[in-house]
Amino acid sequence: MAKYMLLIYGDATRWDAMSATERSALEAAHAAFREAAGARVLGGEELESAPSATTLRGGVTGDLITTDGPFLDTKEALGGFYLLEAADLDEVLALAALLPEVRAGHSGVEIRPVVFHG
Amino acid sequence: MNEDVVAAVAAAHRRDWAQVLATTAQLTRDLDLAEECTQDAYAQALLVWPDSGVPARPGAWLTQVARNRARDVLRRESRFRRTLPLLVAEETVPGPEDGLVADDRLRLLFTCCHPALAREAQVALTLRLVCGLSTAEVARAFLVPESTMAARITRAKKKIATARIPYRVPSSDQLGERVGAVLQVVHLIYTTGHTAPSGPELIRPDLSGCAVDLARLLHLLMPTDAEVSALLALLLLNDARAAGRVGPDGRLRLLAEQDRSTWDTELIAEGAALLTDALRRGPPTRYAVEAAIAAVHAEARTWEETDWAEIVALYTVLQRMWPHSPVVQLNRAAAIGMRDGPRAGLDALTPLLREPALATYSYLSATHADFLRRLGDWPAAAVAYEEALTLTGNEVERAFLTDRLTEVRRHLP
Numbered sequence: 278m279a280k281y282m283l284l285i286y287g288d289a290t291r292w293d294a295m296s297a298t299e300r301s302a303l304e305a306a307h308a309a310f311r312e313a314a315g316a317r318v319l320g321g322e323e324l325e326s327a328p329s330a331t332t333l334r335g336g337v338t339g340d341l342i343t344t345d346g347p348f349l350d351t352k353e354a355l356g357g358f359y360l361l362e363a364a365d366l367d368e369v370l371a372l373a374a375l376l377p378e379v380r381a382g383h384s385g386v387e388i389r390p391v392v393f394h395g
Numbered sequence: 396m397n398e399d400v401v402a403a404v405a406a407a408h409r410r411d412w413a414q415v416l417a418t419t420a421q422l423t424r425d426l427d428l429a430e431e432c433t434q435d436a437y438a439q440a441l442l443v444w445p446d447s448g449v450p451a452r453p454g455a456w457l458t459q460v461a462r463n464r465a466r467d468v469l470r471r472e473s474r475f476r477r478t479l480p481l482l483v484a485e486e487t488v489p490g491p492e493d494g495l496v497a498d499d500r501l502r503l504l505f506t507c508c509h510p511a512l513a514r515e516a517q518v519a520l521t522l523r524l525v526c527g528l529s530t531a532e533v534a535r536a537f538l539v540p541e542s543t544m545a546a547r548i549t550r551a552k553k554k555i556a557t558a559r560i561p562y563r564v565p566s567s568d569q570l571g572e573r574v575g576a577v578l579q580v581v582h583l584i585y586t587t588g589h590t591a592p593s594g595p596e597l598i599r600p601d602l603s604g605c606a607v608d609l610a611r612l613l614h615l616l617m618p619t620d621a622e623v624s625a626l627l628a629l630l631l632l633n634d635a636r637a638a639g640r641v642g643p644d645g646r647l648r649l650l651a652e653q654d655r656s657t658w659d660t661e662l663i664a665e666g667a668a669l670l671t672d673a674l675r676r677g678p679p680t681r682y683a684v685e686a687a688i689a690a691v692h693a694e695a696r697t698w699e700e701t702d703w704a705e706i707v708a709l710y711t712v713l714q715r716m717w718p719h720s721p722v723v724q725l726n727r728a729a730a731i732g733m734r735d736g737p738r739a740g741l742d743a744l745t746p747l748l749r750e751p752a753l754a755t756y757s758y759l760s761a762t763h764a765d766f767l768r769r770l771g772d773w774p775a776a777a778v779a780y781e782e783a784l785t786l787t788g789n790e791v792e793r794a795f796l797t798d799r800l801t802e803v804r805r806h807l808p
Contacts (some may be wrong), residue, residue, distance in 0.1 A: 279559050365561040366511055367569065390558045 280319065280391035281369045283359040285376065287384025289326050292356060306377035314361060314372050321359035356384070360391070403449040404440050409604070411454035412437075412527030417499030419461040420562065426524065426552050428468060429461075436461035500525065501564050501616055504609060508577040509560045516551035517580050523548050526584070526605035535594065536587050536602060538788070564616070574617065578626050578682070581609045585630050589637075593788035597641050607634055614669075624673040625682035631666035632689035635659040647795040651698045663693045684713045703734035721750045722758075729762050737769035757786035761796065768799065773806040 295303065311318055330347040347354065356378070363369045369388055378384040415436060420429035436457045450456040507520040515537075522533045534544035554560065565573045588602025610627040617623045639653035648654075670686045673679075679687070688709045695701040710727035717723055725747055732740020744763060753759045764779035780800040787793050 365559040366509075367561050367565065370511075371569070388558075 278362050278364055279393065281361045281363060281366075282389045282391055283321075283361060283369070283373055283376070284355060284387040284389065285357045285359075285378050285384065286353045286387060287356050287378055287381065288352060289354040289356065291381075291383045293326065303377050306375070310372065310375045313375055314359075317361050317363055317372070319360040319362055321357070323357040324355060326356075327354040353384075366390075397445045400441065400444045400449065403444065403453065404437060407440065407453040407457060408437060408527055409601075411457055413500040413503060413525045414454055415457045415461050416524060416527070417503040418458050419465050420503065421499060422462055423465045423469065424562075426555065428465060430524065432461040432464040432468070433457075435464050498612065498616070500612060502562055504577060504612070505564050505573060506555060506560060506562050508573075508580050509555070510573065510576055511558060511560055512551055512554060514576075514579070516547055516554075517576065518583055519544060519547050520551050521580050521609075522584060522602070522605070525609065526601070528601060528605075532601070536592070536599065538592055570617070574613070574620065574623065577613065578622060581606050581613070582626060582629075582682070584609075585633075589633060590792070591789055595790045597647060597789060597791035598637055600637075603630075603634060603637070606630060619676065621673040621676040622680050622682060624669045624676070625680055625686050628666045628669035628673060629682050629686035629689055631662045631669070632686055632693050635662035635666065635693060641791060645791070647791050650692065650701075653698075655696065658693065663690075666690065667694065679712070681713065681716055684709055684716065688713075701733070703730060706730045707734050721747055721753050722756070725753065725756075725759055725762060732762075732766055732769075737766040741766040741770065755786055757783050757792075760786060764796075764799070764803075768803055771806075773803050776803045777807060 311321075327347045327350075328345075330345075332344045332346060332348050334342055334344075334348075336342045361369060361372065363372070366388070373379065373386050373388060376386055379386055412433065416429055416433045419432050420426055423429045423432070439460050440453070440457060444450075504521065504525050507524055508517045512520070518537075519533055522528045522536070523530060528536075530545050530548060531541050533548075534541040537544070539547075564570070585603050585606035588599040588604070588606060590597060591599045591602075607627075607630050610623070610630050613623050614627045636653070636658050638657040638659070639655065640648055642648045642652075642654075666686065667690050670683065670690055673683050673686070688706055691702055691705050691709070707727065707730045710723065710730055713723050714720075714727055725744065728740055728743035728747065731743045741763075744759075744766065747753055747759060748763065750759075760779050760783035764776050764783055767773075767776035767779055777800060780796055780803060784793060784796050784800065787796060
């Protein structure tokens, strides 16, 4: 078994503009995903939107700089994640295909294997 | 070195490489180690066979040697290897109820063509691992330096291990969506072998032969899939005519000049039957239409008998299916030139001269040159032949274009 991080990216303005009906359809689809994935879901959360982010990094002189906003200020924002445990990539691909963001047009899911430290 | 043995090892390399590697990978769960052991087994054959004689089943012998070698390495490195990500392999062989052919080569092919790998990586891995070409040979086929190709292959193998791309034929519910990429890779390997982008030979039979073998294997796996049948038909209908494309003098023979008695009538019949089957099973797909065009050529007994009206009609269908392919438009223009004469062909081709995707495509210049030559526009034809020559890396094609250029220049003041 191996662990995979599913990173859900999309256009935040489209997410913010969702109607109540669209929002509940989205949540129902995530519930279906959790149901199908079962114990393979190790964790997962929806994130507050990118403007709520705070980024901390070192400046040239070694001091810490705190800035407002996400690390990468892109149109496609990280909206949420799941941590899954699965046998192989095909198993993850089959499950990830159930996520509504895969078919929304403006969003998608990046699958990253997690480093195994023994 | 005994020449018979060298020939037998070469034949076993062509025929059995993928099977030996695939079966060894099943044991090692590590493509690099499997590759190393497979290479060792072939080196061992060169040493041992001159004395022992060529075994009755060379593939089985090579597999045995490669697997023994793998077991030795695994035993020695067992502690170290346990910490590395392993190739995800199937523990059980699928039973007949799966309706799948349990062939290790197919497992390897589907792993190499997994959609999580970039197309160029899929092609490189398939040629290296499934077809057994050396990295240098793969690099030469795609006109990249060997170090670039080696890095590409290493990166792809690393991704298979770290992302755990499984080592198996996809389950029947995933097979349909996965087979498309495999067919594209096989088709690309074939076309690269059909006219080598560079080098002294027109055809690279190591590439085209491997593609035909893989298409046959896929057809065994999915005998009722129309797209698979159509691709195999297309490759066979082209391959059947390969022997006629170069004359005994080593020079390029255009279709009009080919000795049609060199064509393989059995392959043509097999390809035509597969095409008929594919068309019966569903609406025509891209490969089916291309195969139909190849069939019209293959089934014409003489050049004069070629049904150009039919070929233009088929290209029109292809253009509708694939509206953004300038190569299809170019082929259609060439066919129009055959049906209605060079003036009509030139009119159909002229808009393509502004097409950026074809800016370095030698067949555009060569076709343009041919129309101008047939119209007697010698200065323009000479310019177009010169342009085609700068864009062509294949020496057989270069010799042909040089002859034409010389002929055209004779008419210049």
